[in-house]
Amino acid sequence: MVFSSILFLFIYLPVVLAVYYIVPSRWRNLWLFVVNLVFYGWGEPVYILLMVFSICLNYVSGLLIGKYVLTDRKKARLVLVINTVLNLAMLFFFKYFDLVARTLSAIPGVRIPTLGLSLPIGISFYTFQTxxxxxxxYRGDSYVQKNFIKFGTFVALFPQLIAGPIVRYKDIARQLDERHESLDQFANGVQRFIVGLAKKVLIANNVGMLWDVYANASPAQLTFVGAWLAAVAFSLQIYFDFSGYSDMAIGLGKMLGFDFLENFNYPYISRSVTEFWRRWHMSLSTWFRDYVYIPLGGSRKGLPRQLINLLIVWSLTGLWHGASWTFLFWGLYYAFFLILEKMFLLKWLDKHKVIGHIYTLLVAISGWVIFQQTSVSQTLVFFRAMYGFGQAGFCAGRDLYYLAGFGLLLAAAIFASLPAGRTLFARLPEKLRSAAVPALIALVLVISTAYLVDSTYNPFLYFRF
Amino acid sequence: MKKTCQIVAIAVFLLFIGGFFVLNIAMPDREFSQQENKYLQMLPEFSFKALFSGKYTKDFEDYTTEQFAFRDAWITMKARCELLSGKKENNGAYYCGDTILPDFDDPGKEEIDRRVDYVNALAEKVDTPVYFGLIPGSTEINASLLPKNAPADSQQTVLDWAYSRSRADANVDLQSALGAHKNEYIFYRTDHHWTSLGAYYGYTALCESMGLTPTSLSAYDRQTVSEDFCGTTWSSSGFTWVEPDTIETFVPDDGSVTVLDLEKDPPQEGPLYVTSFLDVKDKYSMFLGGNSALRSIETGHDGPSLLIVRDSYADSLVPFLLEHFSRIDLVDLRYYRGSLAGYIGENGFDSVLVLYSVPNFTTDQNLFLLSM
Structure with a gap:
């Protein structure tokens, strides 16, 4: 199930909220546990078993580690290693097996059949989280959760289950035991959810169509303007899609009394790639920092070791985004700029702020082209058009058509990716804001509903004849 | 944020999602949507088999969307929002004031060659003369109405290329006949078909190819049979505020014509105009009664016989052809699964017309049956 659907907005959510607030608070975790599984199993009911297995595995491991951590460190460590291996094996099996099988099968004489399993939704998110x-x-950063339902609620918590933010157990441990839902928090949650809904349904889905128009263009069709239009459109789409989803997750969390950490902080205003990754999908970067980079020694073991650590972390970050070597390349692409910045570029960029902005945007936008194109040849078609003028020249009639049709939306999206809107809104007189908030909520709900109802609008036409 | 503002914000949100939750349960489900001309998803029946195959959840999700309260109004609103945001199209159709034009994609020369080769194969296979006609669509004829720089490809290019590769006995010059009258009401504004007037100009082009003398326009008794025809592009675009079209007939159905639907077993006899279609959304189907694998028409006139390999454009053309032929058969390759050459041989047709609109010719997946 996804948030931006009629089913979620008008059936699942009203029922979940109504029962949640009707039942006494001691039953609320159980209710969440049940509806989380419904949410998760909606697309692939069989994978509920996978989810339950994952919950049991980590629950038991947690208990065992908690039991031994102070008395028998070795045993605790053994359990931790086994648990981590099993978790990663599960992720590998469902997500990467086919990639490895295909790659090895390219070696003459080797033939490994692919499995063609459908990817359990959110497995990358919840595996990391669990x-x-x-x-x-093990590290003593968190207490053991002895209550199975509470632990299960944490693992499968539907707001952030399928697209983050990646919530670390220690960040919401206390909220699982005791949370105080309040009017203030609920109202904030509603606002946050609506912001996310608008980002996803009104901006991301629509600018995405612009990318689709150009994505498969032949070199003879793709102009300079067209390629940039498409690349900017996708950069906006992925930001609004992803951050919109995070906003909805954070908003839903608040409605249920949880406070999740932020996941995005206006990444496109960054002045360096280093800063970009501090503002983009922050929960993932934090996870890799805490559980991979720092355990590997981080920057404490000399420069060569630090560079190797960076390469490891960014290879993994790339592959985390998808089971394809394209994503590995995309991760290493970022490692290259990050290392460059660590060595000397960052200092220079500090003094040349405008250049910093331009450079960061170029790296990010070009990075998204690598990220989204499935073939290297099509990526090159885009880069040639973006940087070397493609065969099709500077601009064509259809570019002007799409520029005219999407111009307003693109301008609005660019504005919305800057903090200026929020700043300006905060400066409005209190009274105006008080009136505007409910009106905006209603407006976003109405228009989003129109777009969602239309999304299955697929009339049967005697059109074909 | 002040407390009252918070309460109002929460109330708006909860009333909206809760209100539609209740409304959707309270309002009766519709089986059929006139606006979309399709059957809507009804509440799926639960079974564990359907659940584990994923079919149940998918159907249920379609059900929630297709039975959403005031669905038609939401769809129109979305179309309006698209136009307000500066777009000139919605769901693959261009908004051109009082006219809605479907988009067109040129499939490329190779693909056209592949398709024309099927026509050529038929022409080689049978001794009967084969006429090949491509009808430029509404978007081509009304290209001047398209939004500026609209990326609809030229159908004329496709047509010219196809004719240059055709080895049929004659290519019917429909584009000149229609192009010469492009300011007249020859295509519906809300549908992709040609009007009866458009079909008449198509008929004159065909007469020229076949060496027949067309009846002059003024000799017909024009009758308006519907003034509220909302066609396919009206449905697909969501531009439901565009004024409906008028349907006319030129040739009266005097009962001397016998239309046999051979798809049915036993064959079913029907009229030239099935007027019951005028009461439903799909009004264009009043011409001969819509799609069928095979129809055979005894015209009641003297003359040779003709087989038309059709798309639905042919249905409104047939009335004009009646007086020139004794028998006209219409075969639809989407449904007909026999040997075409065999059927032509068995029935000894005097001529064959392969007649398609350019958009259908470039997309139909059954043209290979021409060569069977």
């Missing part, structure tokens, strides 16, 4: 718990217990 794994963090036994590690935190």
């Amino acid at each position: 794994m963090s718990y036994p590690i935190d217990v």
